[in-house]
Amino acid sequence: MDFNDLAAFLAVARAGGFRDAARAGGISASGLSAAVGRLEAKLGVRLLHRTTRSVAPTEAGARLIERLAPALSDVEAALDVLNRFRDKPAGTLKLNVPAGVARVVLPSILSAFLKAYPDIRVEVVVEDSFVDVLSAGCDAGIRYDERLEQDMIAIPIGARRQRFATAAAPGYLAARGRPEHPSELLSHACLRAQFAGGALPIWEFERDGEVVRVDPSGPLLVKPAAAMDLIIGSAIDGLGVIHFYEDLLRPHLDQGSLEAVLEPWWQHFSGPFLYYPGRRNLPAPLRAFVDLVKEGAL
Known part of the structure; x- marks a missing residue:
């Protein structure tokens, strides 16, 4: 059994497709397809369900992955021992x-x-x-x-201490007013970010031991990984209030395109x-x- 064909099958299964596996491994998609085809021919079973949009392991393929992944990890660890002989x-x-x-x-x-x-x-x-x-x-x-x-x-x-910052564009604050307490955000247009898994985090604030949690609404909801720049840009354009990592908002706060609100309430986290x-x-x-x-x- 060709070790490279086994490795190619595992790479495609992990990546969920030939193109993504090819990009990650620096190998052509056609080369990976040929390798998986050879492996399936030698084993006499289909290992992957292929469609125009996705690739998923068959039951036989899933069983092989369970046993193959640890074995290949052991092989990689054995080869990694050679690193001791390099500068x-x-x-x-x-x-x-x-x-x-x-x-x-x-x-x-x-x-x-x-x-x-x-x-x-x-x-x-x-x-x-x-x-x-x-x-x-x-x-x-x-x-x-x-x-x-x-x-x-x-x-x-x-950095060991970070903060969530709350901000809005100067034009938005001039038109809608500046909130002085977190509860006032419930009457503002707020730009929300949703985790990829579907959870919508509550906005949390803290001052002098008092913790306030609000679940505001607004005109825009995005998932951070896919549209982080979109939500920040929307805040700069005056669409509403943003509550996000301070490090990401800091350049815009320093430039004046966003203004800090509720800063005494900004919560620290590790x-x-x-x-x-x-x-x-x-x-x-x-x-x-x-x-x-x-x-x-x-």
Whole structure:
């Protein structure tokens, strides 16, 4: 059995399609299709259901994935031992992160890491939903503490204290007035963001030990990963009040295109964590990333 054909099948199944797997692996979609076809011919069973829009494992394919994924991980770990004989580790590090982290936390971190380790290639999968990073084919994830997977090692990464900021365009505030208490947002046009999984987070504020939660309505509802710039742009255009990560709104607040409202009520929250499986031998690229994060170099 050709090892490359097995790896190609697993890559296509994880990516949910030949084109996405080809982009991730730097292999042509036709080459992956041929590899899966050879594997199915040798095994005598169909492993993937193929349509013009999607690819999904058959029952036989799903059973093979259950046994194949750990085995290939063991092979990759065995090959990774060779990194000990290099001056610097090489290979691929695949991270699963939410959109806000990709925009605010990762740029400076990845710049420092890739300069330190030029032989490592980093793949970043941006997802706001809760995922099993191993099943998704990733080495590690970055999430905030309330969305961490269990039975994982988690270490702080990035700024340790962040805030949600509330703001609106000067023109909107001139026309509608400036709220002085969070409860007044119920009478304002508010621009909402929804998690990919469907949850609509409540806006939460805190001052002098008093916590206020509001569930306002407004003219626009978006999912952050798909339309983060849209909701910020809509606030700048004067469509309503936005409640979002301060780091994302800060440039517009400094420029004056947005004005802060309810700032004494802005709530702090802890920064994100890098999390990964607690196995004894980490792949060399992940070990290098973890070591730099722990050293505080990132």
